[in-house]
Amino acid sequence: MTDASIQTRTDSGDAQFGDYVALLKPRVMSLVVFTAAVGLLAAPGSVxxxxxxxxxxxxxxGGGASGALNMWYDADIDLIxxxxQGRPIPSGRVTREEALAVGLTLSGxxxxxxxxxxNWVAAGLLAFTIFFYAVIYTMWLKRWTPQNIVIGGAAGAFPPMIGWAAVTGDIALESVLMFGLTxxxxxxxxxxxxLFMKSDYKDAGVPMLTVTHGRKTTRRHVFAYTFPLAVLAIGLAFTSVGGPIYLTVAVILNALFVKGGWDILRRDEPTSEADGYKVEKRxxxxxxxxxxxxxxxILAEAALRPWGLGGW
Incomplete structure (x- = not known):
């Protein structure tokens, strides 16, 4: 897909305010806002x-700016x-140049x-996050390696660390573990x-693990990742941001997550196709x-701590 073919679809000039908001990936931004706020509120000290x-x-x-830069660069595969396909650029409502301008302006x-x-520690982490998502992940990893999601996931994991640094001006074990959780x-x-997007990634030439190594291997990887994730998630309970509430939640959720990964591992493609990938979607x-x-x-523990109820 050429830039010219995309530009032909983006000369309609009928962009609305909502289209520019959509460039910022608001659903992803909601996760950024929540985890950043938790990191900030769980940090020692106050602002x-x-x-x-x-x-x-x-x-x-900053997270929205990353999304706009991602849409600018990925306009060709978004069209496929x-x-x-309904995003602002491939649908013809916003031009690539506008998306780039929005992304760069909001980044700065x-x-x-x-x-x-x-403080500038938090600002530096935010700048690195934007660079990592827009350049390291979007421009390099996404189209080059099936480990794109593994490495690129760091971009979405930084917000709680940034929130923590906004209060403390530094990086601590707790903020690193919150990063590791995401x-x-x-x-x-x-x-x-x-697994249930079927041919989308293959059609777009994105080397997702399902494309390069097959669905059975992908199922193994899903299950395998649940174990280090469970260890880290439960281990976080024994830091200054954890406590009995968090530990209870973490144990239950990770038991269910490991069980879900096992259910995915046991399935084959004929079974999944027959029920419309019900287990994978769930x-x-x-x-x-x-x-x-x-x-x-973590937020509940932080909210209860001033009354002596949160934490250990």
Missing amino acids: HPFIAFFAVLCIAI MKRT FSVVMLGLAS FLWTPPHFWALA YFAFSLLYLFLHFGA
């Missing part, structure tokens, strides 16, 4: 509520994949304002999606709840 709000806003804008704004509002969660989450949906509830439990 003024306005500074806290503005810091999370800047992290959200059924899952992404979010980093500078976060540095001025909180980092190890990302591969089984996206590989479960790849596992993908549960993976979203899995991450939300882990960070929600």
